[in-house]
Every structure is written in C-alpha cells, then in structure tokens.
Amino acid sequence: MAGEEDKNKVMPPIAAGGPRKLDRRDVLKGLSTVPALGLFGYAWQQQRQYDQATLQATAAPAAAGDVQELNIALIGAGAQGQVLTDAMLRIPGLRFRAVCDVWTEYNLRRVVNILRRFKHEPNAYEDYREMLDKEKELDAVVIATPDFWHAPHTVECLKAGKHVYCEKEMSNTLEGARSMVAAARETGKLLQIGHQRRSNPRYLHCYEKLLNEAKLLGRIVTINGQWNRAVAADLGAPDRYAIPEERLKQYGFKNMHQFRNWRWYKGLGGGPIVDLGSHQIDIYTWFLGTNPSAVMASGGLLYYDPATHEWYDTVMVVYDYQTPQGPVKAYYQTQTTNGSQGYFENFMGDQGTLLISESELNYAGKIYRDPNAPAWDEWIQKGYISAPKLQELQSQEEKSGAIADVRESVSPDEHTVPVVLRDPYHQPHLQNFFDAVRGKAKLNCPPEVGYESAVSVLKVNEAIDAKSILAFKPEDFHI
Amino acid sequence: MATIFEVHTAHPDAQYAAQAAQAVFDLVDRLERELSRFLTNSDVARINGLAAGASTRVTPTTLECLVIARHLYDLTGGAFDVSIGTGLPLLELDPDGLVVRAREGGVRIDLGGIGKGYAVDLAAELLEEWDLGASLVHGGFSSVLVLEPPPALEGWALTLSDPAAPARLLARLSARQAALSASGLRKGDHIRDPRTGEAVRGRRAAWTLVPRPETAKADRAPREGPRMAAAAVADALTTAFMLLGLEEIESICAASPGLEAWVLPEAGADGSADLMHFAAPVEP
Known part of the structure; x- marks a missing residue:
C-alpha cells in the first residue's frame, strides 16, 4: 500500500516567477524534482481552477x-x-x-x-x-x-x-x-x-490538449478497449418489498425478476454492450472526431441462463473509422464472466499510446511516447503531462561516447495525465447540465451527440445477428 | 477494502440467498467508493485535502461513519483515532447539512479501523430487509456480525485463536445478535499509539464483543438510520483495546453491560500468554 500513498501527495504551489525553462537533460537528471514538475504550469492551473470551482x-x-x-x-x-x-x-x-x-x-x-x-x-x-x-x-x-x-x-x-x-x-x-x-x-x-465522461476533466484534458493541440499520439491507427465484469448473481429483491404483479404489468414488466434484470431482456435494455460499451465507444468516436463507417461483431450467450438472459453476455466488436488522417480499426470487448483488467480505453498512434479510464484507481491516465516520436519536453513544461517515470539512467551513452549501453530492455517513457477528478463520477456532467439550464454553459452531450452514439452502439447487436460486416452511411447519424 | 467479505445465511431458496449476498457486495463496493482514501474522488480523499476553513459535502453514510468514529475517539480518550494523531477534533461534522469542515488544514483520516465493521453493520440491515434473519456476515474475518442462529442452533459457533500461532485455540463462543471484532499482531507487525506516536508493546491481540441493539420494529424506511452500528463500535474498541491499559479496558466494560473484551498479552519469558477476559459484572 505504501506506493499508493504517493498518489495522494499534495503538490506544492507554483514557485514565484513561474516554472523555469528546462532542457531535456534537466528533466532526465532532475529525478528528485521530477514529481513536482508535472503539475507546474497549465495542468496545475487547470486542476486548481477546477478544485476551487468545485470547492x-x-x-x-x-x-x-x-x-x-x-x-x-x-x-x-x-x-x-x-x-x-x-x-x-x-x-x-x-x-x-x-x-x-x-x-x-x-x-x-x-x-x-x-x-x-x-x-x-x-x-x-x-x-x-x-x-x-x-x-x-x-x-x-x-x-x-x-x-x-x-x-x-x-x-x-x-x-x-x-x-x-x-x-x-x-x-x-x-x-x-x-x-x-x-x-x-x-x-x-x-x-x-x-x-x-464527456464532462470528466481528465477526458476533456486528453481530448483538448493532448490529442487536438499537442497531437501527442501522432496518427491514431488502432484502439482497443474493454469492460470486463466477474460473474454475478442476478439482481433480486427482498420478498416483502415485491411489487404487485398488476403494477409490474402496467409498467411493462412480466415479473419481479424481469423488473430487476431488465438490462438482459430484449425490448427493455440492450445487454452489456449497451450498458457498458456505450460509454467507451462514445469516447472512441469523440476522440477520433468522426463516426464509424462499418462494424463487425461476434457475441453470444455463453454462460447465463437463456430463460432470464436474452442479450449476449459476451461481445467482441471491431469498428472501422475513416478519419482525415486515415483509416482506424477500433476493437472493443465486454464479457460478464471474468473481471480481468476491468475497464479502459487504449488509443494507439504512431507516436504514442494513451491508456485511460474513468476510474480514479485503475488506468487513470497514462501516456507513453514512442521512442521515435519527437521529444515531449514542451508539453511537460506546459504541464500537459508529467515528466517521464524513468526506468534507469539514460545518459550513459553520452558520457562514455559509446553507441549503446547494453542492458536489460528499456520500456517506453511513461507519463501521467496530471488531471484527476475529486468528485463523484457523474457530478461534472450533471453540473454541466444545470449550468446550461442557467444559461451559463453549453451542453457537453446534447441529444444529437447521444443519437450518434446510439446509432454506433445499437448496431452491434444487429451485426452479431447478421454475422457480417454492416456499413454505416454518414446520413445514418443525422436527423 | 482489499479484503474478503462473506455472507452465510439460511433460506430455502438458494438463489434468493445468493441475490441477497450480491446486494451486500454491491453495498460494500459503494461504501468503498465513499470511504477509500486511495480513491481521489472519494469522500475521504476530499476530506484529506481540505485546507483550513474549507468544507466538503459527503454522503449520509460517510458522515455517519465519521460520527461513530468521533464518538469512539471521545470514549477511548483518543486511543481509537481515525486521524492517527493529525487532529480529529479539528473536523467539524454537520449531520444536517452533511458537511465536513476542517478548522485547520492537515487532518488526514483513514477509516480502515472502522470501515469494515461499518460495512458489516449496513450489510446486516440489508439482510434483515431481505428477511434473512439467520445470517452471519464478516469483513476480512476480523469484523464478524451474527444475527439469529441457523434453525436448531442456539448461536453461531465462533473461535478466538492466537495470531502468532493460529493453530492455538484460545476460546470458543456461541453468539447471536452481536458483533465480534479482532485486532492482532503477527510477527513483524506493529501498531502505533496515535496519542504518543510510539509503537505499542505488551499486547498481541484483542477481541471485542458488542451486542446488537434490539431490531427497531418501528416503521423504518429501507436503510435509513439510526444504524445499529455494533460492528463499527466493536472494530473501534478492539483497536483501542490493543493500546489501552487493562484498568481502562475494565472500566469501559464495566460501564457497558453486554460488552465483552478479551486481551492476549505479549508472551512472557517462558513463551506463554494467557487470555484475559473482561465483562460487566452480571446483575443479580
């Protein structure tokens, strides 16, 4: 647990005179100062503004x-x-x-x-x-x-x-x-x-700063993501609080079991791909800036009782996107029999990788630079990302004049996305809604955006049944 | 909470019982989101980030857990301290507004010493809602709460054993409608006294049994307070009994009919240690 405590360290306020200009060697050598550097500048300011506003x-x-x-x-x-x-x-x-x-x-x-x-x-x-x-x-x-x-x-x-x-x-x-x-x-x-997630400060930071402004990933070519859940009993209800059958029928439910487990029933919900996948597939589209052009999917009811589970407990999907930078393949899986690795979205570009999730505990925002990508010093200095977590001293070659210091393999630089959420997960999105009602903000997810997402996600169940690649036309997403 | 929660219950319909257990685990997950100090958007993490004069809103359950923790802090003279010496009294708790305000900055709380028990208390209420009155629920084996025993039994069979030698059985109990909590040191473990910062010596383990108040039969809405927080109280007292003097333990037990405590001192020169038992004198 000791390692986890470091996460909670409060960063010191910005020094008088603002952040000093750093060169790459400073960043690499300055191990003792590294933890504080990442939050200087922009991200620190953004975090502070956000914290103050919510406070x-x-x-x-x-x-x-x-x-x-x-x-x-x-x-x-x-x-x-x-x-x-x-x-x-x-x-x-x-x-x-x-x-x-x-x-x-x-x-x-x-x-x-x-x-x-x-x-x-x-x-x-x-x-x-x-x-x-x-x-x-x-x-x-x-x-x-x-x-x-x-x-x-x-x-x-x-x-x-x-x-x-x-x-x-x-x-x-x-x-x-x-x-x-x-x-x-x-x-x-x-x-x-x-x-x-469209109002989550970390996702907004990744979208606005890391992808759109700094373009840290270069060209995104592939995406993978998942939401895996362990086996769970169906939801039940205390017998003494059961809803009378007549009322259940009046509101469209056959019985108490269906009322509690409506997500698994056709005509009522959409199964795990809709309950879970919808959140993350929406992020694929948001970050790529375009809707998918095609989808293929495989899924089935592999584990649960078909009498009480009409939708698929296991789904694997590949979307095609045609972005201005080129085509993208995006994989997504959800299964409900093993929670391995939980949930995340992983955006892979030719210059870097962004691994992110809504969770504040797991995959809370890591970005890795490809060794061939241009240096990210500028973005570290601006505070968009933290200084890299160094694997080992990398200046050996420079000192000795050797071409390579032969040693165990080096992992890519790992940077942290230095924006965290301090409030319950849904609070910023609700706040955005109420701010918009008061005329002080623009909705982060108006119905047109929600509709585009529904078109992409509901098509998955259709593609599973069709057992073939289904194409989207651009007009499918517009009303 | 990085531990195992278990529900034992008796009901003719196994699926009904499994669904109730699932509801318990969902409840524990929700409490974890509120009470974990490692989650940056938990209530506890926000409290730990409060500057002097700042305040934050928390959920009813977080506030209730803090109120119980504060009572136990007072009762034990600070021996049970979720702020580990950083100044629990500096936090003002407003149960009506559900606001926590820090009079000074720097207070850091860790509900590890009470959160499991509190979760077990809420789990027991949930099981009662499901009419699973014959149940046992525990968090990490150290916070155990028993409701009515299974049919034909007088109580749930529980044992106390030596943490340094788990095969050594110290006592057998039969309990119903009570919380039993344990705290102990394995080799190399240590507990720090929040009042002095010193490592605790002379105590190997402590157990506390707290009777559960009679179930309120009034027309209580599902899961609204006041909680019958027997397991939270047992958790807190057990931690305190690892450091309080034997006279203090004796006087707390004497003043609280139904409360029982067991203390296992550090082994003497000959390697042996005898279990000590404390309870209020039985009324004639």
Missing part, C-alpha cells in the same frame, strides 16, 4: 446563495438514480420537488428519505404523468429509468416544458432516440444524455 460549489450551503435555485425531479430511483442523487446533493442551488418510481415500497421510499435528511421536501409519485400534472414549478427532470422508458419519459417531460437529463443509453431503439431529438428541437428545451 466553492460544494462547500457550505451558504455558498449557494448567489446561484439561481432550480426545482428538479427525479424519475427512476434505482441504483443509478441513487448514484445521481448522491452527486446532485453536492451541487448547490438544486431543490428536489419530486421523486417518481414505480417501486414505491423500496427505492422510492429510500430516496425520498435520504432527500428529507437533506432538508428537501420532495413529493413521491408512482406515475410520472401524475407528477408532471401536479408539479408545475419544475425546471428540470433527471431520468434514470430502464432504457425502454427513456423515450416516453423524456418526450413527455420536454413537452411539459422541462429541461431533461436522461441517462444513457438514450433509448433501446433508434425510433425512440429520434423522438427524443425531435421533442428537444420542437420544445427548445435542453436535453443532456448521460455519457458522463
């Missing part, structure tokens, strides 16, 4: 005085609704007016009680239409219901004049997703789709 935003409730208070409601108080609630409770200027969930006996009661502890006084609803009828003061609604409910919930909320934050996947069908885009356009209300 102010999440500090004592008194600090909330000067933000416009928004009346909000939550539809869907399950596991994801509770994650979003925890994050929203840390955002000032939000007033929970209503919570809606069909599991009134359990989730609804729990979330309402948590909110009451926070001195919110939300009304509890089973039926979202009744909620929209009665709660006229709502500014925005956050939707975290099963995928097949996203379109009806979102469209009705937008038509009732509310801004909407809707979890991904935007919808389990493209028709549903299209109706959401149309409703947002008709009503002029904001719709943010919950691809929360």
